[in-house]
Amino acid sequence: MCNHLSRCHAEAQPGPEKILVKLDLFSFLPFRLNRLAAEVSTALAEEYQQRYGLDIPGWRILATLGFREDACTAQFIAQCTRTHKSTISRAVNALLERELIERVENEDDRRELRLQLTPKGRALYHELVPRLKRREQEILSCLSARERDSLADALGKIERHLDLIQASHGHDDPVAVKQKASVG
Template identity: 45%
Template sequence: MASGSAARKPAPEPLVVLEEFLPYRLNVLAGLTSSALAQIYAERFGLSIPAWRVIVTLGQYECRTARDMAPDGVMHKSTVSRAVSALEKRGLVKRRPNLDDRREEWLALTPEGRAIYEAVAPEALAVGERLLSVLTPQEQQTLSALIDKLTRQARLLAPQDAEGEEA
């Protein structure tokens, strides 16, 4: 005897309100920020997120191994390896043997890779500054401290071998 006018049960109270769920909110913020940055490094330089992270890491540290870069960019070693291979094919990254450990290689930017880093890094920093511009200097300091604190806690909560792909 079901009819279209039969009374419906009210929806149960949600256990999670997605728009208020902290991991979701952080993911939305990260995604929107990545999209803003992607307009710079993807459209102008044809770089993926992992490739950009490799370039930034090598721009900052001059020389690293792929294993060293994985935790820095919160990427799996295989993701770093694929990005490095693509960048090497484009002539943006060069490899040299690690004489202390033959299982890995030192990676560095070529002059062309360094030029991309130097061209896009100031624009990426400007995006970050524009994002933070809605906060007072004190709020910016507090946010930075809170992000550090939450990151430490998240690392404790995450499985030991977890190296997220989308941070």
């Protein structure tokens, strides 16, 4: 038995070299979300890669532009989709070559070029969306309607907590998007 309380406490506590903190990667939320996102993206990519020759960054550009009513910058798409700007740049060039998107001048600032779908790109977008929505339903078919709603709510809450920019806000200005998100 220890005579001094401080000595007993010191002996009971393992030294820094003895403390081993382990992380179960398969129960670690960031890993699980990343793995799930990769699997879902791969499952959806089957719909547009083989049939239409689109890669994931190309689809993300088409999806962002197809959802929006107005043109936007490649930088905005990179921010919204959390895709590196060089990856977006390569995908933009490929989509321009295929005449699925086009560059247009910003009416307020002629130095800035924005992207928008061409009629060919819009037709492809409208052809793909129902296929991808069906595939999404297949993926989520293991969840009840209530579980789907709960999942959407939980993901939205995490996204808001992390202050993610959403393409659905319809702004190219990240500051305006943040301000709008914090108000709503």
